[in-house]
Amino acid sequence: MELIVINQMETMNIHYDIEKDGLYLEGIEKGIEKGREEGIELEKRNFVHNLWSLQEFSIEKMASMVGLDEEQLLITLLDLLQTEENTLEEALAIIEQYRLRFSDN
Secondary structure, three states, X not given: OHHHHHHHHXXXXXXXXXXXXXXXXXXXXXXXXXXXXXHHHHHHHHHHHHHHHHOOOXXXXXXHHHOOOHHHHHHXXXXXXXXXXXXXXXXXXXXXXXXXXXXXX
């Protein structure tokens, strides 16, 4: 359908500036917003990774520092640990050991 419209526009010698089209501009705005959201999520993931690497803060403290609830932080940690070639079970065990380390303090 798009090719038909383009062909007809070319034969009718009509010039249409797509960059002024409302739907085009709306799509651009949605794309920019999605990019921002993905960028924020990537920054949070990197921040979690950095805090985890330090091994100095409890899970609760990390969640507070990053601005995530504890469940979201744990999901991020599980994903990070699994990208380091740990199985889900190994990742869960690592996090549990980490929690125990901070429960004594």
